[in-house]
Amino acid sequence: LSHLSPSSRPPTLQWIGSIDGHLQILDQRKLPTITELVTIQNTEELWNAIKTLAVRGAPAIGVAAAYGMVLAARTVPPSSQSNILIDVLETTADYLKSARPTAVNLAWAVDRMLSVAIAQRAVGVRQLQQRLLQEAQSIQAQDTAMCLAIGRHGAPFIKPNARILTHCNAGALATSDHGTALATLYEAQRQGIPFQVYADETRPLLQGARLTAWELAASNIDVTLICDNMAGMVMREKQISLVIVGADRIAANGDTANKIGTYSVALLARAHNIPFLVAAPTSTFDLTLKDGSQIPIEERPGSEITNSPGPSNECLAPPGIKTYNPAFDITPASLITAIVTDQGVISPVTEPAIRALIHPPAKQNP
Amino acid sequence: LSHLSPSSRPPTLQWIGSIDGHLQILDQRKLPTITELVTIQNTEELWNAIKTLAVRGAPAIGVAAAYGMVLAARTVPPSSQSNILIDVLETTADYLKSARPTAVNLAWAVDRMLSVAIAQRAVGVRQLQQRLLQEAQSIQAQDTAMCLAIGRHGAPFIKPNARILTHCNAGALATSDHGTALATLYEAQRQGIPFQVYADETRPLLQGARLTAWELAASNIDVTLICDNMAGMVMREKQISLVIVGADRIAANGDTANKIGTYSVALLARAHNIPFLVAAPTSTFDLTLKDGSQIPIEERPGSEITNSPGPSNECLAPPGIKTYNPAFDITPASLITAIVTDQGVISPVTEPAIRALIHPPAKQNP
Numbered sequence: 001l002s003h004l005s006p007s008s009r010p011p012t013l014q015w016i017g018s019i020d021g022h023l024q025i026l027d028q029r030k031l032p033t034i035t036e037l038v039t040i041q042n043t044e045e046l047w048n049a050i051k052t053l054a055v056r057g058a059p060a061i062g063v064a065a066a067y068g069m070v071l072a073a074r075t076v077p078p079s080s081q082s083n084i085l086i087d088v089l090e091t092t093a094d095y096l097k098s099a100r101p102t103a104v105n106l107a108w109a110v111d112r113m114l115s116v117a118i119a120q121r122a123v124g125v126r127q128l129q130q131r132l133l134q135e136a137q138s139i140q141a142q143d144t145a146m147c148l149a150i151g152r153h154g155a156p157f158i159k160p161n162a163r164i165l166t167h168c169n170a171g172a173l174a175t176s177d178h179g180t181a182l183a184t185l186y187e188a189q190r191q192g193i194p195f196q197v198y199a200d201e202t203r204p205l206l207q208g209a210r211l212t213a214w215e216l217a218a219s220n221i222d223v224t225l226i227c228d229n230m231a232g233m234v235m236r237e238k239q240i241s242l243v244i245v246g247a248d249r250i251a252a253n254g255d256t257a258n259k260i261g262t263y264s265v266a267l268l269a270r271a272h273n274i275p276f277l278v279a280a281p282t283s284t285f286d287l288t289l290k291d292g293s294q295i296p297i298e299e300r301p302g303s304e305i306t307n308s309p310g311p312s313n314e315c316l317a318p319p320g321i322k323t324y325n326p327a328f329d330i331t332p333a334s335l336i337t338a339i340v341t342d343q344g345v346i347s348p349v350t351e352p353a354i355r356a357l358i359h360p361p362a363k364q365n366p
Numbered sequence: 367l368s369h370l371s372p373s374s375r376p377p378t379l380q381w382i383g384s385i386d387g388h389l390q391i392l393d394q395r396k397l398p399t400i401t402e403l404v405t406i407q408n409t410e411e412l413w414n415a416i417k418t419l420a421v422r423g424a425p426a427i428g429v430a431a432a433y434g435m436v437l438a439a440r441t442v443p444p445s446s447q448s449n450i451l452i453d454v455l456e457t458t459a460d461y462l463k464s465a466r467p468t469a470v471n472l473a474w475a476v477d478r479m480l481s482v483a484i485a486q487r488a489v490g491v492r493q494l495q496q497r498l499l500q501e502a503q504s505i506q507a508q509d510t511a512m513c514l515a516i517g518r519h520g521a522p523f524i525k526p527n528a529r530i531l532t533h534c535n536a537g538a539l540a541t542s543d544h545g546t547a548l549a550t551l552y553e554a555q556r557q558g559i560p561f562q563v564y565a566d567e568t569r570p571l572l573q574g575a576r577l578t579a580w581e582l583a584a585s586n587i588d589v590t591l592i593c594d595n596m597a598g599m600v601m602r603e604k605q606i607s608l609v610i611v612g613a614d615r616i617a618a619n620g621d622t623a624n625k626i627g628t629y630s631v632a633l634l635a636r637a638h639n640i641p642f643l644v645a646a647p648t649s650t651f652d653l654t655l656k657d658g659s660q661i662p663i664e665e666r667p668g669s670e671i672t673n674s675p676g677p678s679n680e681c682l683a684p685p686g687i688k689t690y691n692p693a694f695d696i697t698p699a700s701l702i703t704a705i706v707t708d709q710g711v712i713s714p715v716t717e718p719a720i721r722a723l724i725h726p727p728a729k730q731n732p
Contacts, residue, residue: 011538216683217688227570228593230629261593308674310682314680316398318399318576318584321583
């Protein structure tokens with residue numbers, strides 16, 4: 001446990017040391033006011049960290065769960081039979097999945113770890129423990145490589161002195177590092193391109209204020225926090241030159257589901273002739289969906305709107321008031337200038353262009 | 367002091383009884399969670415109520431201040447010379463103005479009360495006290511008449527089963543009753559026209575959540591609270607048929623300054639082909655301003671964005687983060703379908719149409 005200055009952003013999660021080491025995670029429950037690293041020594045601690053959102057974001061959860069399988073494996077004495085280890089891993093896989101039952105990446109990662117153990121059981125427990133650590137590190141490396149590839153493909157859109165607006169958090173905090181949409185900013189920064197960012201606070205849960213503004217400032221990127229309803233005025237007054245957002249799901253025609261408010265931002269960008277980029281891994285595409293109308297939209301409790309998202313949870317609206325709280329909206333492909341992926345850039349956004357880029361899913365972190 | 371059920375909305379402010387009575391105000395500091403009426407018996411209590419925003423909104427402050435002059439006048443013994451009363455009123459005028467030094471309506475109202483007293487000083491103290499109460503009630507009646515006239519002119523835009531979106535609070539709570547933009551809704555309700563309202567919460571200070579949602583619900587109007595960034599999605603998904611907002615200042619060409627976020631809502635309305643109405647008293651026009659670029663935009667402290675607007679004031683963003691917090695934005699006349707005033711409707715919104723309707727300002731509450 002250590003306290004860090006906001007100008008040094010620690011990695012979202014990281015294995016420290018050898019097989020006898022530990023998983024270190026940045027505690028996202030305490031952001032943005034406290035930057036604290038937590039040491040995870042066993043699967044119970046990891047289950048709690050995932051359950052209570054100390055670590056969140058689909059790719060980051062997958063990587064964390066893979067390390068959780070390592071933590072379980074190393075509890076088995078080296079003198080044991082491999083069967084014992086497999087049994088422990090099977091139990092752990094179910095246990096970790098129960099922390100976030102709908103998290104596809106979590107299930108994918110623990111199943112991949114389990115199948116590696118089963119396939120290589122002949123090498124014995126001590127060797128298997130080492131191989132599982134390598135496999136978890138390989139899952140993390142693939143995630144990092146995916147982020148960096150998005151960054152490389154997206155960075156050319158960021159011209160010197162660009163003024164970029166972003167919404168929600170598609171950043172390093174949601175992945176093992178670098179992020180998806182924000183990877184383009186980190187890559188542009190690495191290339192020495194000067195730019196400024198305006199971050200929508202992203203009501204109701206304020207991911208823009210709590211996560212995006214935090215991670216960009218902690219990475220020494222010039223970021224200004226605004227309320228969502230200022231986006232139109234800021235586009236005009238501050239001459240925003242580019243909008244970049246992430247995606248939760250993309251249909252075959254390019255219609256994109258992302259955090260609520262993205263559709264409004266896309267319309268405002270169009271009204272000001274500002275390019276609107278979506279940046280996301282190819283695993284975000286669901287080519288079985290014809291268009292955005294087939295993407296289900298989660299409605300969440302109205303208390304997210306009526307009560308403070310901070311620790312006080314204080315009520316800020318009339319008790320019992322009717323609310324409507326969709327978690328996502330659909331931005332039609334026609335409003336998207338380009339989709340930046342780890343495999344390349346899709347522009348203009350058309351179904352043939354998408355199908356040409358997205359190959360049948362390989363065995364990768366979804 | 368009394369507690370009321372949310373289905374009975376008390377007037378924003380009201381003089382109770384004769385000259386020996388008191389001013390009763392709805393305590394807006396406690397809304398939306400507590401509905402409480404406060405009794406104001408003297409000018410100190412009124413100064414505090416204005417200073418601490420127990421009563422707010424330009425027209426309401428003007429009316430309250432007029433009653434404040436009555437509270438001061440009645441402290442003078444009936445046997446005194448009129449000069450004593452005038453002296454007390456002059457001191458009180460300066461005192462009340464100091465509660466909100468930039469509130470034009472406040473200064474206008476106390477000066478009007480003072481000039482009535484000076485002009486009629488010959489009638490003696492007892493009579494003057496009565497006439498001042500009548501003058502304050504007349505100022506309130508004019509304000510109410512102005513609101514009702516806006517309502518009458520605006521109601522025809524509300525068709526049966528309309529789905530209306532509004533932003534911020536241009537409601538009964540900002541006036542002595544009925545409001546400006548929201549007066550159109552109260553008039554449509556009175557006429558028995560069925561409609562639904564979606565209220566933007568209006569970050570950073572949440573006037574939509576705290577005031578608009580409260581007063582519409584308390585008036586038995588079907589209102590749904592949403593976050594500002596949901597406006598675009600709600601326009602499409604819920605088939606919004608009309609947007610109505612208020613105005614803080616309108617230039618000669620119709621460009622309108624209103625609460626931050628109004629410009630974004632106007633652009634989103636245009637993208638969905640939804641009529642966008644501004645409703646405001648004619649006193650809101652400033653014909654000395656050629657267009658919106660001449661309207662100064664107040665920037666407010668970033669703490670309004672970074673900290674909760676509730677009693678906790680808890681920090682919800684990274685400490686020290688850079689912010690941009692304009693309080694207003696400018697909606698160009700080209701995005702406004704019509705401006706509804708107490709004198710009639712301006713549509714299409716052009717400078718000749720505005721000048722034809724707005725006569726040189728008469729002696730009215732500005």
